[in-house]
Amino acid sequence: xxxxxxxxxxxxxxxxxxxxxxxxxxxxxxxxxxxxxxxxxxxxxxxxxxxxxxxxxxxxxxxxxxxxxxxxxxxxxxxxxxxxxxxxxxxxxxxxxxxxxxxxxxxxxxxxxxxxxxxxxxxxxxxxxxxxxxxxxxxxxxxxxxxxxxxxxxxxxxxxxxxxxxxxxxxxxxxxxxxxxxxxxxxxxxxxxxxxxxxxxxxxxxxxxxxxxxxxxx
Amino acid sequence: xxxxxxxxxxxxxxxxxxxxxxxxxxxxxxxxxxxxxxxxxxxxxxxxxxxxxxxxxxxxxxxxxxxxxxxxxxxxxxxxxxxxxxxxxxxxxxxxxxxxxxxxxxxxxxxxxxxxxxxxxxxxxxxxxxxxxxxxxxxxxxxxxxxxxxxxxxxxxxxxxxxxxxxxxxxxxxxxxxxxxxxxxxxxxxxxxxxxxxxxxxxxxxxxxxxxxxxxxxxxxxxxxxxxxxx
Numbered sequence: 443x444x445x446x447x448x449x450x451x452x453x454x455x456x457x458x459x460x461x462x463x464x465x466x467x468x469x470x471x472x473x474x475x476x477x478x479x480x481x482x483x484x485x486x487x488x489x490x491x492x493x494x495x496x497x498x499x500x501x502x503x504x505x506x507x508x509x510x511x512x513x514x515x516x517x518x519x520x521x522x523x524x525x526x527x528x529x530x531x532x533x534x535x536x537x538x539x540x541x542x543x544x545x546x547x548x549x550x551x552x553x554x555x556x557x558x559x560x561x562x563x564x565x566x567x568x569x570x571x572x573x574x575x576x577x578x579x580x581x582x583x584x585x586x587x588x589x590x591x592x593x594x595x596x597x598x599x600x601x602x603x604x605x606x607x608x609x610x611x612x613x614x615x616x617x618x619x620x621x622x623x624x625x626x627x628x629x630x631x632x633x634x635x636x637x638x639x640x641x642x643x644x645x646x647x648x649x650x651x652x653x654x655x656x657x658x659x660x
Numbered sequence: 661x662x663x664x665x666x667x668x669x670x671x672x673x674x675x676x677x678x679x680x681x682x683x684x685x686x687x688x689x690x691x692x693x694x695x696x697x698x699x700x701x702x703x704x705x706x707x708x709x710x711x712x713x714x715x716x717x718x719x720x721x722x723x724x725x726x727x728x729x730x731x732x733x734x735x736x737x738x739x740x741x742x743x744x745x746x747x748x749x750x751x752x753x754x755x756x757x758x759x760x761x762x763x764x765x766x767x768x769x770x771x772x773x774x775x776x777x778x779x780x781x782x783x784x785x786x787x788x789x790x791x792x793x794x795x796x797x798x799x800x801x802x803x804x805x806x807x808x809x810x811x812x813x814x815x816x817x818x819x820x821x822x823x824x825x826x827x828x829x830x831x832x833x834x835x836x837x838x839x840x841x842x843x844x845x846x847x848x849x850x851x852x853x854x855x856x857x858x859x860x861x862x863x864x865x866x867x868x869x870x871x872x873x874x875x876x877x878x879x880x881x882x883x884x885x886x887x888x889x890x891x
Contacts, residue, residue, distance in 0.1 A: 490686045500888060505829065506883050513688070526834070527686070531764055562749070603785065606783075
């Protein structure tokens with residue numbers, strides 16, 4: 443039950459507002475670009491140095507010099523621009539980017555996020571994630587509610603090395619939309635057909651439920 | 661001032677074992693692949709390489725890693741490279757992982773005469789261990805220092821005999837900051853043109869930052885993640 447990755451992306455896309463510059467991370471966040479609501483104009487920033495990122499190229503039109511932060515071949519929209527990495531992170535740290543969407547391995551009830559390292563097992567590096575979460579005002583985490591072993595990813599405290607502290611304000615999972623404030627996950631919406639009890643049972647961190655929790659509209 | 665040199669052999673002349681190098685590129689995009697190939701041939705070792713990524717197993721910096729020519733990597737993201745992960749987890753390779761924006765700014769600072777700066781990135785994480793913390797406007801920041809290199813090796817699309825450089829699309833990435841931060845900066849370009857042919861309004865890296873420029877003989881420009889949509 444619950445949403446698939448595209449469903450999560452579709453729900454997050456409802457958060458987009460016209461005129462925003464948006465940075466989408468690798469994985470589920472990338473899919474958000476497929477669901478931009480009609481009539482809304484946003485521009486996508488990719489931290490490797492492009493503003494105005496467009497869709498993937500048609501076969502045969504790939505350009506090795508034109509990629510996104512996930513190293514995928516891309517295209518650009520009219521009015522796009524290229525810049526170096528220092529300028530790119532000036533946009534990010536300087537809060538010129540209105541929304542950051544990224545994936546996570548763990549999120550805690552006070553808004554800590556971990557997504558770059560599993561000691562002794564996997565070390566890929568943080569890439570731009572630490573700069574993004576330390577600076578952005580508006581961060582949405584897109585992830586599954588539980589990991590593959592069925593363990594909750596919404597925790598009292600993160601067990602993995604942190605990417606940032608007290609920075610995540612909203613989480614959209616396959617089961618729910620949650621807001622993080624005052625040291626708790628506040629349940630805002632349920633995925634279609636998912637009960638509050640199920641969300642409660644799969645949330646290790648402090649979950650606040652008030653009144654009737656509506657279903658997502660997707 | 662004419663910065664042109666004739667061959668890749670001359671370009672990397674003077675790069676010795678145990679030196680610190682900066683190498684431009686993001687993933688395999690905008691990497692100085694001709695110079696890397698020459699470093700592989702040269703057999704020098706004990707290198708400290710500052711580069712956002714570490715190539716893939718059989719291309720880019722992955723070639724130097726495979727030959728165990730690198731002692732230490734300073735990078736922000738090193739996934740998709742099995743040999744790298746093996747050497748790191750076994751302790752053969754020293755690795756300093758740095759947030760991407762801090763890496764870019766530390767290179768820029770190195771070239772710009774700024775010894776250190778405060779950034780919010782990494783506060784409260786492993787990255788902040790041992791670093792000075794200071795609050796500005798009620799928000800904690802950590803002190804990060806400038807990076808320097810004995811040689812910086814960058815790749816540009818077009819360059820002229822004066823060392824002026826123009827990059828293409830997202831192949832720009834770390835190249836401009838690294839060009840500024842090398843004691844000696846080597847630029848390999850796809851198209852080398854006489855001074856005067858590039859529009860001064862459109863130069864990305866002014867020639868003052870470049871000591872050696874040469875036209876690369878062969879650019880494979882490998883694509884790491886070829887993604888397309890259907891027509």
